[in-house]
Amino acid sequence: MMGPFRVALSGDFRKADGSATFPDFDLAPLREAKNVEMVFLDNASPIRGDQLEDFDALILLAHRFDATSVPKSGRLAVVARFGVGYDTVDVEACTRANVLAMIAAGAVDRPVAEATIAWMLALTHHVL
16 A cells, blocks of 8 residues: 655745644645645745655745755656746756656736736825
8 A cells, every 4th residue: 555645845834833834725625635645845945855755745835946946766756836937946956757747837927917917006196
């Protein structure tokens, strides 16, 4: 029998007091999924490879994932970046290690566009 699918979340998903950085980010599907184990990592950036040795997936907020973050075990299969772009992910290091790097394309396109237009309108109307 295989063990659970282990998912690590970068330490910046929690504040220093242990509360959620984004309380509206619903982790219930991960917590309640059968044969899935979810763990918050220590608050290190870049993430260290030894932190990920026994994980199948990493959900990454703003911490960096670079060549030193790739675990030697080869178990890590995916780095899912929560946010826009891959600016904190060394995509080449993921490619060399056969680790899928992904984002939720289109997830924040409209809110970012709306915020940009609102900011432009505020500036043109001298709203402080």
